[in-house]
Amino acid sequence: MSMIKVTVIDREGETHELDAPTDMGMNMMELCKSAELPVEGTCGGMAMCASCHMYVKSDHALPEKSDDEEDMLDEAFHVTDESRLGCQIHLADDLDGLTVALAPVG
Numbered sequence: 001m002s003m004i005k006v007t008v009i010d011r012e013g014e015t016h017e018l019d020a021p022t023d024m025g026m027n028m029m030e031l032c033k034s035a036e037l038p039v040e041g042t043c044g045g046m047a048m049c050a051s052c053h054m055y056v057k058s059d060h061a062l063p064e065k066s067d068d069e070e071d072m073l074d075e076a077f078h079v080t081d082e083s084r085l086g087c088q089i090h091l092a093d094d095l096d097g098l099t100v101a102l103a104p105v106g
Contacts, residue, residue: 004096009057010037011102020091028054028100029086039102045087050076052086053103060098062089078104 002022008031009015020031029052032039040051047068053076056062062084065073069088073079083103089095 002093004091004093004098006031006091006095007097007099008032008035008037008054009099009101011104020095022091022093022095024091026091027087028052028089028091028098031091032086032102037102039086041087043087047072047085047088050085053078054084054086054089054100055080055082055103056084056089056098056100057082058097058099060095076103077106 006020029041042051043049
């Protein structure tokens with residue numbers, strides 16, 4: 001199993017260092033849910049809601065946002081240039097050291 005380290009800052013400012021498998025096809029939303037962090041993932045990872053909205057705090061190169069992701073972020077609250085949907089960040093070896101912060105709800 002290939003593992004990377006990912007840091008998630010929750011809505012209270014607490015830092016969570018997570019081991020993330022890169023060989024299971026998981027995304028950041030699923031990783032956060034498996035660590036019992038407060039990420040809803042209401043649509044099941046289809047980029048049809050913004051309940052997994054997070055901010056990318058590290059300088060990792062991520063794939064461009066899809067049209068669906070852009071559309072959902074256009075409807076979300078507290079959107080910044082760092083905003084991404086966690087369901088659209090697929091865990092990969094080149095994301096070792098990724099740091100994200102969970103966006104506020106509502």
